[in-house]
Amino acid sequence: MIKCLSFITFATLLCCHAQEKTDDNTLVKRLLAEDLGARTFLFSQVVESSSGKKVLPFNKETPSHAVVLTQIKVAIEKAILTLNKADSPIKKLRRINEASRYFEDILLIELDKHPELTCAIPLNRKGKAQRSGYPDMRIEHTASKTVFYLDPKLYEKKSRSSSFRTFYFEPKTRTLKILDDAVHLLLGISHDGVDGDWSFTNWDLVDLSTFKVRLKAEFQASNKDLYRKENLIESSTEK
Numbered sequence: 001m002i003k004c005l006s007f008i009t010f011a012t013l014l015c016c017h018a019q020e021k022t023d024d025n026t027l028v029k030r031l032l033a034e035d036l037g038a039r040t041f042l043f044s045q046v047v048e049s050s051s052g053k054k055v056l057p058f059n060k061e062t063p064s065h066a067v068v069l070t071q072i073k074v075a076i077e078k079a080i081l082t083l084n085k086a087d088s089p090i091k092k093l094r095r096i097n098e099a100s101r102y103f104e105d106i107l108l109i110e111l112d113k114h115p116e117l118t119c120a121i122p123l124n125r126k127g128k129a130q131r132s133g134y135p136d137m138r139i140e141h142t143a144s145k146t147v148f149y150l151d152p153k154l155y156e157k158k159s160r161s162s163s164f165r166t167f168y169f170e171p172k173t174r175t176l177k178i179l180d181d182a183v184h185l186l187l188g189i190s191h192d193g194v195d196g197d198w199s200f201t202n203w204d205l206v207d208l209s210t211f212k213v214r215l216k217a218e219f220q221a222s223n224k225d226l227y228r229k230e231n232l233i234e235s236s237t238e239k
Helices: 002-020 024-033 043-051 063-083 096-113
Strands: 040-042 117-120 137-141 146-156 182-191 200-207 212-214
Touching: 040 043, 043 182, 043 212, 063 096, 063 117, 063 137, 063 146, 063 182, 063 200, 096 117, 096 137, 096 146, 096 182
Parallel strands: 146 182
Antiparallel strands: 040 212, 117 137, 137 146, 182 200
């Protein structure tokens, strides 16, 4: 409960800043006092606080969950087999991150093939299908109306125990894609790390209902912000 309140405190501070125009100095001091970078939060609480929707636990004994699990296994095995072929389009990519789209496309097709399931790109709060951001897929067991969100992630096999950040969730009010109480699943797909000739090896399916996350509070800017004329002292850039 304390951790949930901590997240709510952060959200409340940001809300107050927007509504009451809290001065920057006060807001920064409040954020620093929360020591947010050292805390962990249940992902389920973060989702509920930001979307009002519950994260449901996965249970193999529940019939609808069992159907989804079986079809995910079928889909990911086909995706790995297909994308490991010599003529796979992934072999031509420069960056492994670009391969995620190919896995998503195959998973979408294979999951939607099952007569008891529908699978599609989630709609955001504006009612538009949106591929970017968490989660990547929305699965529904049509008979029970149970919703599952699935997020595939690629990782190099040797980095499986790495502490480097690989999971991100940024709640955005207008484009949030979590619109249902749902089971949240992450599908980790490992590869061998051979640049330009990747082979995919194993997979892990993770239940995010008990998963914990950290909040990285940072002040950021783009190149457009950095290199404004009013910020420059001198520049050799051609005018």
